[in-house]
Amino acid sequence: xxxxxxxxxxxxxxxxxxxxxxxxxxxxxxxxxxxxxxxxxxxxxxxxxxxxxxxxxxxxxxxxxxxxxxxxxxxxxxxxxxxxxxxxxxxxxxxxxxxxxxxxxxxxxxxxxxxxxxxxxxxxxxxxxxxxxxxxxxxxxxxxxxxxxxxxxxxxxxxxxxxxxxxxxxxxxxxxxxxxxxxxxxxxxxxxxxxxxxxxxxxxxxxxxxxxxxxxxxxxxxxxxxxxxxxxxxxxxxxxxxxxxxxxxxxxxxxxxxxxxxxxxxxxxxxxxxxxxxxxxxxxxxxxxxxxxxxxxxxxxxxxxxxxxxxxxxxxxxxxxxxxxxxxxxxxxxxxxxxxxxxxxxxxxxxxxxxxxxxxxxxxxxxxxxxxxxxxxxxxxxxxxxxxxxxxxxxxx
Amino acid sequence: xxxxxxxxxxxxxxxxxxxxxxxxxxxxxxxxxxxxxxxxxxxxxxxxxxxxxxxxxxxxxxxxxxxxxxxxxxxxxxxxxxxxxxxxxxxxxxxxxxxxxxxxxxxxxxxxxxxxxxxxxxxxxxxxxxxxxxxxxxxxxxxxxxxxxxxxxxxxxxxxxxxxxxxxxxxxxxxxxxxxxxxxxxxxxxxxxxxxxxxxxxxxxxxxxxxxxxxxxxxxxxxxxxxxxxxxxxxxxxxxxxxxxxxxxxxxxxxxxxxxxxxxxxxxxxxxxxxxxxxxxxxxxxxxxxxxxxxxxxxxxxxxxxxxxxxxxxxxxxxxxxxxxxxxxxxxxxxxxxxxxxxxxxxxxxxxxxxxxxxxxxxxxxxxx
Numbered sequence: 047x048x049x050x051x052x053x054x055x056x057x058x059x060x061x062x063x064x065x066x067x068x069x070x071x072x073x074x075x076x077x078x079x080x081x082x083x084x085x086x087x088x089x090x091x092x093x094x095x096x097x098x099x100x101x102x103x104x105x106x107x108x109x110x111x112x113x114x115x116x117x118x119x120x121x122x123x124x125x126x127x128x129x130x131x132x133x134x135x136x137x138x139x140x141x142x143x144x145x146x147x148x149x150x151x152x153x154x155x156x157x158x159x160x161x162x163x164x165x166x167x168x169x170x171x172x173x174x175x176x177x178x179x180x181x182x183x184x185x186x187x188x189x190x191x192x193x194x195x196x197x198x199x200x201x202x203x204x205x206x207x208x209x210x211x212x213x214x215x216x217x218x219x220x221x222x223x224x225x226x227x228x229x230x231x232x233x234x235x236x237x238x239x240x241x242x243x244x245x246x247x248x249x250x251x252x253x254x255x256x257x258x259x260x261x262x263x264x265x266x267x268x269x270x271x272x273x274x275x276x277x278x279x280x281x282x283x284x285x286x287x288x289x290x291x292x293x294x295x296x297x298x299x300x301x302x303x304x305x306x307x308x309x310x311x312x313x314x315x316x317x318x319x320x321x322x323x324x325x326x327x328x329x330x331x332x333x334x335x336x337x338x339x340x341x342x343x344x345x346x347x348x349x350x351x352x353x354x355x356x357x358x359x360x361x362x363x364x365x366x367x368x369x370x371x372x373x374x375x376x377x378x379x380x381x382x383x384x385x386x387x388x389x390x391x392x393x394x395x396x397x398x399x400x401x402x403x404x405x406x407x408x409x410x411x412x413x414x415x416x417x418x419x420x421x422x423x424x425x426x427x428x429x430x431x432x433x434x435x436x437x438x439x440x441x442x443x
Numbered sequence: 444x445x446x447x448x449x450x451x452x453x454x455x456x457x458x459x460x461x462x463x464x465x466x467x468x469x470x471x472x473x474x475x476x477x478x479x480x481x482x483x484x485x486x487x488x489x490x491x492x493x494x495x496x497x498x499x500x501x502x503x504x505x506x507x508x509x510x511x512x513x514x515x516x517x518x519x520x521x522x523x524x525x526x527x528x529x530x531x532x533x534x535x536x537x538x539x540x541x542x543x544x545x546x547x548x549x550x551x552x553x554x555x556x557x558x559x560x561x562x563x564x565x566x567x568x569x570x571x572x573x574x575x576x577x578x579x580x581x582x583x584x585x586x587x588x589x590x591x592x593x594x595x596x597x598x599x600x601x602x603x604x605x606x607x608x609x610x611x612x613x614x615x616x617x618x619x620x621x622x623x624x625x626x627x628x629x630x631x632x633x634x635x636x637x638x639x640x641x642x643x644x645x646x647x648x649x650x651x652x653x654x655x656x657x658x659x660x661x662x663x664x665x666x667x668x669x670x671x672x673x674x675x676x677x678x679x680x681x682x683x684x685x686x687x688x689x690x691x692x693x694x695x696x697x698x699x700x701x702x703x704x705x706x707x708x709x710x711x712x713x714x715x716x717x718x719x720x721x722x723x724x725x726x727x728x729x730x731x732x733x734x735x736x737x738x739x740x741x742x743x744x745x746x747x748x749x750x751x752x753x754x755x756x757x758x759x760x761x762x763x764x765x766x767x768x769x770x771x772x773x774x775x776x777x778x779x780x781x782x783x784x785x786x787x788x789x790x791x792x793x794x795x796x797x798x799x800x801x802x803x804x805x806x807x808x809x810x811x812x
Contacts, residue, residue, distance in 0.1 A: 150570060151570050163462045211773040211774050280626070284630035296574065298574045302608070
C-alpha cells in the first residue's frame with residue numbers, strides 16, 4: 047500500500063508543476079517567492095507528516111468514518127460537505143484550466159466547451175469506478191508518465207540554453223520576506239496526501255507508511271524546478287510575460303531525434319494524462335464524501351456494479367464544469383486560483399491539526415485490533431464477499 | 444429487466460457518441476491540402492501605409508528527394524501588419540498555410556536597424572510558431588535570402604535549418620539565435636540580444652557575422668574573426684581556432700579545450716573591473732617546423748598575448764556600442780546584492796576596465812612535429 051500513497055503524492059506534485067503554482071510564484075519572484083518556497087517546504091512537509099500520522103492510526107477507515115467516531119453528526123455532515131466541495135473544486139478547476147490551455151495551444155478552431163465534453167466524459171467514467179480501481183489506474187498512469195516528465199525536466203536542466211546567472215540572480219531575492227499567496231502556492235505541491243482521506247479505507251490493518259522522507263525530497267525538487275527552470279529559460283523579466291509559462295518552456299526545448307521535435311506536444315500529452323487522472327481521482331473523493339454524508343452509507347472499496355449515485359453525482363459535476371467553461375477564461379482563472387490556493391492551505395492546515403488532535407488519544411497498536419472487528423470491516427479491499435454484503439446494506443438505505 | 448438494462452447502457456453509449464460528434468470541428472485538414480511554410484522573411488517595404496513586406500517560402504512536396512531537386516514557392520506581400528499580410532497571403536494560395544514547420548525567420552537588415560520589437564512580439568505570440576525557431580538578419584533584405592535556392596538542398600529550407608541547427612555543420616563562426624532566447628534578451632536586464640547575419644553566396648548562404656543589438660535595433664556588426672572570438676568567450680566553442688604569427692610564419696591553434704572564467708568586481712574608487720581568465724588547449728594546425736621541441740613555450744606565449752589583445756579589443760568595442768550581449772550585467776546581478784545591482788551595473792559598465800589573462804597549452808603538433 048505504501049507505493050499507492052506515493053503515486054498520489056507524485057501525481058499532485060507533477061500536476062502542479064504546470065498549473066497555477068508556477069504563475070503565482072513567478073509573479074512574485076522578486077517580492078518574496080524564494081523565501082516563501084523555503085517556508086512552503088517546511089509547512090508542506092509538516093502538514094503531510096501530521097495528516098499521514100493521524101490517518102495511520104485508523105487504517106481501513108477514511109476521514110468520514112474517523113470523524114464519526116468522535117464528533118456529533120451535524121458537524122460531521124458539515125465538514126464532509128466542505129471536503130466534498132474542496133475536492134470537487136480542486137480537480138474540476140485543474141481540468142478546466144488544462145482544457146483551456148489545450149484549446150489555446152493545440153485546437154484553437156474548436157470551441158472550448160466542446161473539448162471539455164470529451165475530457166469530461168472520460169473523467170465521469172474514471173471517477174465512478176471503485177476506489178480500488180482508481181488506485182490501480184493511478185499506478186499505471188503514474189508509472190507510464192513519470193519517466194516522461196522526469197525526462198523533460200532532466201533535458202531542461204541539461205540544456206545549454208539555461209541561463210544559470212538568471213537563476214542565481216532571482217535566488218538572491220531570498221532575503222525578501224515571504225508572502226501568503228506564495229506560501230499557499232508552494233504548499234500545494236505537497237498536498238498529495240489529501241487523497242488518503244478516502245484511500246485510507248483500503249489500507250490493511252497493519253499498515254505502516256514507510257519512506258516519508260521522500261515527501262520533502264521529491265516535493266522540494268519539484269517546487270524548485272517549477273520555479274527556477276522557467277527562469278533559466280526565459281530570464282528574470284520575460285518569464286512573467288507568458289500566459290502558460292511551462293508550456294512555453296517545453297516549447298523552447300527540442301528533441302532533434304525524437305519522433306516529434308517539439309517537446310511541447312510530448313509535454314501536453316503527458317499532462318493530459320495527468321490531468322484526467324487527477325480529476326478522476328478528485329471527483330471520486332468528492333463523490334465518496336458526498337455519499338458518506340448519509341449515516342447509513344456503507345462504503346465499498348471494490349464493487350462490480352457501479353452504484354447509480356456515483357453516476358448521478360459525477361454527471362452533475364460534469365454539467366457544472368461545462369457550464370463554467372462559458373464563464374471562465376485565463377484571467378478569471380488566475381484570480382480564482384490565487385484566492386483558492388490560500389483558502390485551501392488554511393483548510394488543509396486546520397484539517398491536519400484537527401485530525402492529529404482527534405487521533406492523539408488513540409495509540410497506534412490499539413487501532414490495529416479495533417479496525418478488524420469494526421462495523422466498517424469490509425474495508426479490507428481484497429475481501430470480495432464483504433463488498434456484496436455492504437451492497438445490500440446500501441440498497442436498503 | 445435485463446432488456447431494459449441493456450438498452451439503458453446502449454443509450455448511454457449512444458449519448459457519449461453524440462457528444463463526440465461536434466468535436467470533429469473544422470480543425471482537421473489533410474496533409475496534402477496544407478502548404479508548409481519553411482521560412483518567413485519580414486522586411487521594410489518603404490511604403491508608409493504598408494510598412495511590412497512579408498515573404499514566405501512554401502515547400503512543395505515532391506516524390507523524389509535529391510539534392511537540388513526540391514521546389515519552393517515564394518509568396519510576398521506588403522501589408523500594414525505582419526499578421527494581416529499573412530492572412531492576405533492565404534488567399535493567394537490554394538492550400539491551408541501551416542506555420543508549424545517554419546523554423547527560420549529572417550528579418551531584413553533595414554528592419555533590424557530600425558525596430559525588431561513588434562516583429563518579435565508577433566512571432567512569440569502566435570501559438571503555432573515554434574519557440575525554438577531560429578531568427579536571423581538577412582542582408583541586404585530577407586526576401587533575397589528566401590529566394591535563393593541552394594544547390595545542395597535536399598528539401599526546401601533544409602540548408603538554413605542545418606546551418607543553424609546542431610545536426611549539420613558545426614562552425615565556430617555561426618551563432619544561432621532561437622526565438623525564445625531573443626525574446627528573453629529583449630526583456631532581460633543585463634543581457635542584450637544578438638542576431639546572426641545571413642548573406643547570399645554563389646551556392647548557398649554565408650553566415651559568419653553577428654549583429655549585436657540593444658533592446659530594439661542593431662548597434663554593432665562583428666567581423667567573422669570577432670564573431671568566432673565572441674563564440675569562444677561566451678560558449679567556450681571548441682573546434683575553433685586561435686591564430687598568431689611567429690617568425691613570419693602564421694600559427695594556427697585548433698582548440699580542443701577551452702575554459703573561460705570571469706569575475707566582476709567593484710573597485711574601492713567606484714569603478715568596475717572585469718577579470719577574465721582564458722584557458723586554452725589545442726593542437727597546432729599550421730606553424731613552423733619543429734614547433735613542439737624548439738619553440739613551444741615561445742609560441743604559447745605569443746598566442747596568449749594575441750588572445751588577450753584581441754579579447755580586450757572586442758570587449759571594448761562591445762562596451763563602446765553600449766550593449767551587453769555577453770550578459771555581464773546578469774552575472775553582476777547574480778553575484779551582487781539583488782535589489783540595487785542592476786542600477787549599479789548601469790553606472791559601472793561604461794567605464795568598466797577589462798583585465799584578461801590567458802594560459803595556452805599546445806598539446807600536440809599534429810602528425811608532423
